[in-house]
Amino acid sequence: xxxxxxxxxxxxxxxxxxxxxxxxxxxxxxxxxxxxxxxxxxxxxxxxxxxxxxxxxxxxxxxxxxxxxxxxxxxxxxxxxxxxxxxxxxxxxxxxxxxxxxxxxxxxxxxxxxxxxxxxxxxxxxxxxxxxxxxxxxxxxxxxxxxxxxxxxxxxxxxxxxxxxxxxxxxxxxxxxxxxxxxxxxxxxxxxxxxxxxxxxxxxxxxxxxxxxxxxxxxxxxxxxxxxxxxxxxxxxxxxxxxxxxxxx
Amino acid sequence: xxxxxxxxxxxxxxxxxxxxxxxxxxxxxxxxxxxxxxxxxxxxxxxxxxxxxxxxxxxxxxxxxxxxxxxxxxxxxxxxxxx
Amino acid sequence: xxxxxxxxxxxxxxxxxxxxxxxxxxxxxxxxxxxxxxxxxxxxxxxxxxxxxxxxxxxxxxxxxxxxxxxxxxxxxxxxxxxxxxxxxxxxxxxxxxxxxxxxxxxxxxxxxxxxxxxxxxxxxxxxxxxxxxxxxxxxxxxxxxxxxxxxxxxxxxxxxxxxxxxxxxxxxxxxxxxxxxxxxxxxxxxxxxxxxxxxxxxxxxxxxxxxxxxxxxxxxxxxxxxxxxxxxxxxxxxxxxxxxxxxxxxxxxxxxxxxxxxxxxxxxxxxxxxxxxxxxxxxxxxxxxxxxxxxxxxxxx
Numbered sequence: 001x002x003x004x005x006x007x008x009x010x011x012x013x014x015x016x017x018x019x020x021x022x023x024x025x026x027x028x029x030x031x032x033x034x035x036x037x038x039x040x041x042x043x044x045x046x047x048x049x050x051x052x053x054x055x056x057x058x059x060x061x062x063x064x065x066x067x068x069x070x071x072x073x074x075x076x077x078x079x080x081x082x083x084x085x086x087x088x089x090x091x092x093x094x095x096x097x098x099x100x101x102x103x104x105x106x107x108x109x110x111x112x113x114x115x116x117x118x119x120x121x122x123x124x125x126x127x128x129x130x131x132x133x134x135x136x137x138x139x140x141x142x143x144x145x146x147x148x149x150x151x152x153x154x155x156x157x158x159x160x161x162x163x164x165x166x167x168x169x170x171x172x173x174x175x176x177x178x179x180x181x182x183x184x185x186x187x188x189x190x191x192x193x194x195x196x197x198x199x200x201x202x203x204x205x206x207x208x209x210x211x212x213x214x215x216x217x218x219x220x221x222x223x224x225x226x227x228x229x230x231x232x233x234x235x236x237x238x239x240x241x242x243x244x245x246x247x248x249x
Numbered sequence: 250x251x252x253x254x255x256x257x258x259x260x261x262x263x264x265x266x267x268x269x270x271x272x273x274x275x276x277x278x279x280x281x282x283x284x285x286x287x288x289x290x291x292x293x294x295x296x297x298x299x300x301x302x303x304x305x306x307x308x309x310x311x312x313x314x315x316x317x318x319x320x321x322x323x324x325x326x327x328x329x330x331x332x
Numbered sequence: 333x334x335x336x337x338x339x340x341x342x343x344x345x346x347x348x349x350x351x352x353x354x355x356x357x358x359x360x361x362x363x364x365x366x367x368x369x370x371x372x373x374x375x376x377x378x379x380x381x382x383x384x385x386x387x388x389x390x391x392x393x394x395x396x397x398x399x400x401x402x403x404x405x406x407x408x409x410x411x412x413x414x415x416x417x418x419x420x421x422x423x424x425x426x427x428x429x430x431x432x433x434x435x436x437x438x439x440x441x442x443x444x445x446x447x448x449x450x451x452x453x454x455x456x457x458x459x460x461x462x463x464x465x466x467x468x469x470x471x472x473x474x475x476x477x478x479x480x481x482x483x484x485x486x487x488x489x490x491x492x493x494x495x496x497x498x499x500x501x502x503x504x505x506x507x508x509x510x511x512x513x514x515x516x517x518x519x520x521x522x523x524x525x526x527x528x529x530x531x532x533x534x535x536x537x538x539x540x541x542x543x544x545x546x547x548x549x550x551x552x553x554x555x556x557x558x559x560x561x562x563x564x565x566x567x568x569x570x571x572x573x574x575x576x577x578x579x580x581x582x583x584x585x586x587x588x589x590x591x592x593x594x595x596x597x598x599x600x601x602x603x604x605x606x607x608x609x610x611x612x613x614x615x616x617x618x619x620x621x622x623x624x625x626x627x628x629x630x631x632x633x634x
Contacts, residue, residue: 111283146583146612149579149584150579152583152587153579153586153587156590170253170254171254172260173252173257175258176257179262180261180264180265182265182268183264183265183269186265186268186269187267187268187269187271188272190272190273191271191274191276193275193276194283195275195279195283197280198279198282198286200283201280201284201286202283202286205287206290209291209295210294212294213294220290222622223286223303223307225615225619225622226286226304226308226623227282227286227289227290227311230282230286230308230315231283231286232279233282233315233568233572234279234282234315236572236576236579237271237275237322237568237572238275240322240575241268241322244329245267245329249264300479301480304626305630319565320561322564
């Protein structure tokens, strides 16, 4: 028989995993940006202010996914209802929500970090076009965070739209539904890892090229949009599978 | 019809497998397509007169490298609906 | 020399001020602000409500289920006449979510029509500012069409421009703070329909420019059974193009709702509305349009 403690254990486990896994690459990404920024100041001491500003803004944008993970884990710790009639469904859903957002913030943070680092490098090379490069950096980072947004959506749906476990159903049925929910969390969590990193790579290369050939701005941006949009499609397949696992069972 | 325990275990394993299949399967194509698009950005900056050719090559290359992602999608759908 | 504020900046500032004023008036989020029509009278009031996140999410995103639990349909719609017409049209069975969606689509269509007539009426040799903005959008997309499809296929431009403006208005309209207003693209049916339409246009153009037999032959060059996976790839094109739009807009809506409920004051929801409404909405409309265009371009190129 399930008690309140079981649901609590699942939620706390989910919260810990969420922010624990999510913080890893958030740190790495911010570190990349800071490193490139510092190196850029060495190469181009005159662009000191601009580089410092870009570095801070880039780091803030790269930490978005980490902040999503923090929000989910706060909600898991403080914002859930501990009614025992939620049953195994709720326990599995809380654990899955933590896994989804935790794993889901790995890729986007890393990608946004790479994009920000390349932007700092480009600005050090061409301080005159700093504003255009910074705008491109922000757009690229926002594109790479869209897969983190998918993970966040699935985590919220897992936390708030799963019904309580109905009375008098067999163990087999409970097993299918709860394992299905965990599968949904894993699907979107792992599925955003690749696209997040990939889109970050696209944005980084775009920033780099913009520093080399500033007059090709519109061409580069357009290719970046298209490439990033197509790279995102596997994250969207994961989202579809997660929706199916949550709602179609 | 209610599930027996044995059937439940099989179906649960299939669902977990579906989630893992799509999750892991999306990893490779995502990074790969990103690599293609990044290099295409670089190429277009270098020789803008070939822009439409590069864009087309990029899209075809991404479509091919996405095929393993589509295989994962098919397998995941099969696991969800046929077990 | 003083630097003048650009019109874009002005729009942002007005947006900020309005949003902050709305949030301040509504105090904290256990009280809700209501603007709308009730019994034919204009209403602007605060209503007390217990903020229950679970219930709120059900109300916003699973509206049929919410109404099955609560049975207070007419409160959500204001006008009962429209609803009764819809009821007779759909022969008794009334999914409320569909009604809301159709109403929003109707509003978007009216806005589009009005915009078209308005701009057409004030076309001038020396263009006004609004005309300039639309001409800029049109020429930009026209350039993309020319680059992708070639000079002789420029007649694809109206389809592309209509697609962009329609999706853009759909994404923007949800920001208007009226109860019951939502982005039509938040419902899966709208992006799926648009994606289906785009893929049909792609294959129609391929058949038109290359011939039906050659187009089919391209799918099985070596006569092996793997062409089934190519067909799956075609279907997944529809899925990816429409779910991208749907997922982004739905995600923005959910995040704004949840964060507004967590933070009881001011600044956060405003910034989120700016980011998800203006920025992500515009980017996703652009991405959808560009993908539809390049799918056509890849299919009809030799």
